[in-house]
Amino acid sequence: MRRGALFLAVLAGALLVPAAPASAHGGEAPDATAYRIQATGLSLSVPDLTVRVVEAGARLELTNGTGRTVEVLGYSDEPYLEVRPDGTYQNVNSPAAYTNQTLDGDSPVPSNADPAAPPQWQRISAEPSVRWHDRRTRWLSADPPPEAEADPSHPHKLRDWAVPLRQGVTTFEFRGTLTWEPPPAAWAWWVGAALLAGAVVALGLRLRRGVGTVAVVGGTLVLGYAVTRAISGVDGHAPAIVAAALAVAAGVLTLRGRTPFLLLVGGAALAMFGGLADAGVFAQAVVTFPGPGWVARTAVLVALGAGAGLAATGLLRLRSAEPAPLSSDA
DSSP states (O other), X not given: OHHHHHHHHHHHHHHHOOOOOSSSSOOOOOSEESEEEEEEEESSOOTXXXXXXXXXXXXXXXXXXXXXXXXXXXXXXXXXXXXXXXXXXXXXXXXXXXHTTSTTOOSOOOTTOOXXXXXXXXXXXXXXXXXXXXXXXXXXXXXXXXXXXXXXXXXXXXXXXXXXXXXXXEEEEEEEEEEEOOOOXXXXXXXXXXXXXXXXXXXXXXOHHHHHHHHXXXXXXXXXXXXHHHHTXXXXXXXXXXXXXXXXXXXXXXXXXXXXXXXXXHHHHIIIIIIGGGGGGGTOSEESSSSOHHHHHHHHHHHHHHHHHHXXXXXXXXXXXXXXXXXXXX
């Protein structure tokens, strides 16, 4: 009973650890997507101004080191954001200020938001940097593009896009491309995770130190993946970091001969929050990770396979360690 309560408490703690916001605008980046949003650059060279695509295209990021104000224009070319030397300001009269609050653009726009109205600026950050959702860069339909439906085995460039910027009286653009990419073979990654889980169980029933090493190595790999995502500004990584740390701790304690219950807790947390939570990377081409997609998929495969194998090993060892029930004479 006490072990069950601890198990539930640990998993609840991993789930409820809040993720720190990456910027003034909260992130909603999906684990993966079929659409690759790439930047081709600024139409005008502006020293010390950096604009880039982040979070697998979920948001754009502008960092202004010019010492002068740079504006991001809204969907009607109205002032939307001003990134000044003393921070970032948002025009509350711009409809984009409300539409861009969510990735889907489904936030209600108040009646007083009028692109023709004089700007009313509200400071939203003390940093000369901002991230925002921008519908001009993305595929907005829930249905795949006709090109992808007709030929789902090849990538398709859908269009060029441009986001207007302004500094003083000079207007220029941040430009890029939108491409649909075919999905990877998701089944192969799931099979790999299942095979890894089986191998870990087989090892764990024979060698205590072997399964402890698996927990340390697997947890460290997943921890590195989650921390890398956090450093790149992806939200929602905290549960995976906690779960990976639990798996590493369980492995260390298992190597020291402690109870297999720790393997059950660490493995289950790793599989749930490091694996299942990010399993979308198996089915889509573009992942929210600042590196090759196969690296992210491998980390999730390890979290799922090693985590499930560790949890099963811990459970089987617990059952084998339980004393046999006393028999009564008739």
